[in-house]
Amino acid sequence: MHNPKNIIQKIWEQHVVHQEEGKPDLLYIDLHLVHEVTSPQAFEGLRLNGRKVRRPELTFATMDHNIPTRQRQVINDPISKKQVDTLQQNCEEFGITLADIHHPDNGIVHVIGPELGLTQPGKTIVCGDSHTSTHGAFGALAFGIGTSEVEHVLATQTLWQAPPKTMNVKVNGKLGTGVTAKDLILAIIGKFGVRFGTGYVIEYTGEAIRGFSMEERMTVCNMSIEGGARAGLISPDETTVEYLRGRKHVPQGEAFEEAAAHWKALATDEGATYDTVVEIDAAEVEPQVTWGTNPGMCIPVTANVPSPDETDKPSEKDEIVRALEYMGLQAGQPISDVKIDHVFIGSCTNSRLSDLRKAAEIIRGKKVNPSVTAIVVPGSFSVKLSAEKEGLDQVFKDAGFEWRDAGCSMCLGMNDDIIPSGERCASTSNRNFEGRQGKGARTHLVSPEMAAAAAIAGHFVDVRKFTAQEVG
């Protein structure tokens, strides 16, 4: 093929509005997702300058971060309530479609975008949220932006962006039984570090990625930002097309087939190159548990907590010492011995129907350990309803899990779902930063299967053995 291109280059070229020496490119934005936390100051900026929203029909809003998961209509915190009410008013004033608390389309912004078919291959998608990278699973160029950029997109439908460097993260072979997309992305970040993707957009390729469902692909792309990359994407294929077919906001009938052909043509050309290529062998990936205070601090469930002596670099040594202290762990102790107090299954990383199904399979007929408080927070209204239709809610409730309403919830605890100081949580979310789930809270990132198994055992267990024991 003449001048083969990767998908990142193709999408970029299709969206350049203007180029000039000494400036980044002016890039057109196809879809702007908005939530209540990072938008109020942007709307206020528009008002102060007498500006309008240029393309309200390309803008879609939801409320997710502050939403209570017990009684979603009742927001007790007056400041949270004001933020939610402000989004409602701003959407009315500027003519933006909003899936509010009562709306059947409501849910976590990165769950509902794909669910509604707003997320489509080849689109440029932004949101004032770093996990916007999730939408890259569809072969969209999707990245998080700050509030000033939110205002800029509202006013102009564009952003000034320097072309990113491109990286191919090639996943060779297939994952073993009991090893998940979550384990893969944690292992990638563990291997290459929390800043390997800075300045890059990643394309994930290889056999394991091709074999993934869309929901597994979303889990991988979601955590691109934890490796430093603003965006991570996967070339669209038949799996992508079949997921989107019939969804609310995609073209229907003949027009869908045309769109599908166009989407598939976006896939990276044979022979295209990248600025950087890294590889990982899928068969070597084991179920992961984070032990420290960033997502790169992860180890296989079969391993021991690392020691500061394993590095010579003073800043890294210091970081390990601080992390061990914060997490209340000893260097060298087996991670599987670590007892947990809480389990959280939810977040834009792992709260979709397939995540809940897999977790439910692990706990079916068993009981949550008496020392553990466990909750399930579906990613959207729609996920919740589908799960209830299948009876998954009953499986969780019978085991002793609390079955909650949709929202961001305990991933960052902007609502009431907070882990008390010093307590330990096995969490299917994306960040184990200090204080993320509550001041002094200790977060261990795991897959839904690993979280479910830990809930039953009361400590981390290798889900591969857990499953085998039960079956055998």
Next chain:
Amino acid sequence: MEPLRTLQGLVCPLNRTNVDTDQIIPKQFLKRIERSGFGQFLFYNWRFDDDGNPNPDFPLNQPQYKGASILVAGENFGCGSSREHAPWAIQDFGFKVIIAPSYADIFKNNTVKNGILAIQASDEQVQTIMKKAETEGYSLTINLEEQKVYDNEGFQFQFDIAPYPKEMLLNGWDEIGVTLTYEDKIEQYELTHK
């Protein structure tokens, strides 16, 4: 946005790597709908103990760094969440310049939009500044036009910055205002990409 050309200021060291935006401003302070007043919450969980008393070991609480306008930190500063509340808090606290070996992409973008200069220096330069900043009253001068950092002891270095953010910072431009002068190009794009 205030233009930033030259600045002489006290240096405050924060010798930690991978400082994430959850540390810069914890989530409980993201609920406000204003842009101002976030400085009091900067590094809240590090600055204050569980009872809300200042932690005397944290540099920002030490009297010798009171009034500092230059923050020096380790690699990958500002990683994690896209919250612009992070640069708002840094600025509201009084910092105008950050010096670190590397930054997270979204955070770095957010600093420019708020008139904060995030200088990328080498590991060695950053460690030199960290060491010097242990001495009370250590200050640096920043000249953005010349892309230069220096002290009055002969230590100095040049830094790189792309032309666009440099121009934005020097002039304190309203970026949306600038972009709207390209409105005809945007319209043209929309007409040809329906």
